[in-house]
Amino acid sequence: MAGEIVQGPKEHSKRGLPRNNEYDPFVRGPFPVGVRTVQAVDKARDRLFPCEIWYPASAQYAGQDIAPGAQDVFTLPSRSTTRSQMAVRDAAAKPGTYALIVFSHHSGGNRRSATFLCTHLSSHGYVVAALDHSEVVAAELAPTEGETGQQRTARADAWVANRVPDIHFLLDHALGREAWHSEIRLDPAQVGIVGHSLGGWTALAAPDLERNIRAVVALAPGGSSQPKPGILPGKLAFGWDRDVPTLYLVAENDTMTPLSGMYELFERTPATKRIVILRRADHLHFLDNVEQEHEAVRRATWTGKLAWISKEMRPIAELCSGQQAHLFVRGLTLCHMDAVLRRKEEAQRLLAGDIEGKLAERNVEALAPKLTKAVPVQTGADN
Numbered sequence: 001m002a003g004e005i006v007q008g009p010k011e012h013s014k015r016g017l018p019r020n021n022e023y024d025p026f027v028r029g030p031f032p033v034g035v036r037t038v039q040a041v042d043k044a045r046d047r048l049f050p051c052e053i054w055y056p057a058s059a060q061y062a063g064q065d066i067a068p069g070a071q072d073v074f075t076l077p078s079r080s081t082t083r084s085q086m087a088v089r090d091a092a093a094k095p096g097t098y099a100l101i102v103f104s105h106h107s108g109g110n111r112r113s114a115t116f117l118c119t120h121l122s123s124h125g126y127v128v129a130a131l132d133h134s135e136v137v138a139a140e141l142a143p144t145e146g147e148t149g150q151q152r153t154a155r156a157d158a159w160v161a162n163r164v165p166d167i168h169f170l171l172d173h174a175l176g177r178e179a180w181h182s183e184i185r186l187d188p189a190q191v192g193i194v195g196h197s198l199g200g201w202t203a204l205a206a207p208d209l210e211r212n213i214r215a216v217v218a219l220a221p222g223g224s225s226q227p228k229p230g231i232l233p234g235k236l237a238f239g240w241d242r243d244v245p246t247l248y249l250v251a252e253n254d255t256m257t258p259l260s261g262m263y264e265l266f267e268r269t270p271a272t273k274r275i276v277i278l279r280r281a282d283h284l285h286f287l288d289n290v291e292q293e294h295e296a297v298r299r300a301t302w303t304g305k306l307a308w309i310s311k312e313m314r315p316i317a318e319l320c321s322g323q324q325a326h327l328f329v330r331g332l333t334l335c336h337m338d339a340v341l342r343r344k345e346e347a348q349r350l351l352a353g354d355i356e357g358k359l360a361e362r363n364v365e366a367l368a369p370k371l372t373k374a375v376p377v378q379t380g381a382d383n
Contacts, residue, residue, distance in 0.1 A: 025332070032088065035055075096184070106196045133162065194217040196287070197286075207244045219250075248266050277366060297309065339351055
């Protein structure tokens with residue numbers, strides 16, 4: 001079948017895959033990864049969205065995506081430093097039909113906030129798409145000098161209100177094949193979404209309206225009924241009329257979206273669901289460059305409603321490493337998508353089994369409480 005992973009033992013070894021072909025979602029997949037940026041115009045809202053697309057590349061790029069000298073290099077919008085990602089810029093795509101996963105970034109982030117995850121998914125045969133959300137691209141949603149508290153609140157509400165429409169636009173653009181290489185096809189029956197923080201809220205809110213979405217991974221999502229002071233409020237209706245299997249990946253020591261709120265959202269989720277908690281981790285452990293991002297936020301000068309951030313965040317030296325966090329996030333996210341979208345039995349068994357033990361074998365401490373619940377799909381609803 002197009003898009004399936006088929007590689008010989010020699011290349012498996014180079015990519016870090018087990019020689020016995022045992023299912024292991026924690027290691028890099030057999031596909032080299034390509035990346036391209038497209039500019040998508042939303043005529044209805046008069047906005048231009050930069051979109052990042054990661055995809056399985058043709059075999060001629062094998063090894064280049066994991067070779068520092070050949071990887072894509074980019075500069076973040078608000079910084080002068082450059083970063084690289086494990087993908088080859090504008091590589092030729094491997095022809096086939098693929099499942100689509102949409103990534104939604106946190107507030108203050110951008111489409112490249114978690115390239116460690118997006119490239120990992122593509123190395124296992126997924127196409128991944130992300131855009132800079134409206135608050136990044138729309139001038140009318142940017143802060144203004146001397147704005148009042150009322151204006152600031154209205155702007156924050158607009159940020160939240162534009163999130164699901166952004167995902168709707170991206171899905172329409174992607175599934176309509178306007179943005180894709182002629183040899184790539186996307187299966188509209190295999191669509192998942194993953195998001196972090198406000199992006200996690202977005203991932204949980206989108207299935208209300210987007211029936212193509214069949215699987216959700218929420219990374220430390222917003223949306224609890226009692227957000228901390230200054231954290232963007234976002235209400236979740238959970239108006240799902242079908243089972244959308246959902247995986248919560250959350251942090252034990254999250255200062256911005258504490259565990260109490262994660263349990264609340266989990267209980268409200270009307271779907272087959274599981275929650276896994278990364279020990280000794282905070283809110284920034286779901287991003288690229290964990291150590292630098294965490295310390296930059298912890299050492300920043302926060303005032304007003306956000307003054308608590310620096311006081312409550314623990315130094316990164318007291319928390320788990322970025323490497324451990326990335327293994328946790330990329331492995332379990334891939335496993336969930338494989339289990340739901342591809343219906344891989346080995347992925348289903350891993351998620352139903354000893355997740356804590358599987359992670360402990362890789363020097364990652366986690367808690368996987370047995371709080372799962374299966375919700376029957378309503379008669380006549382899509383599944």
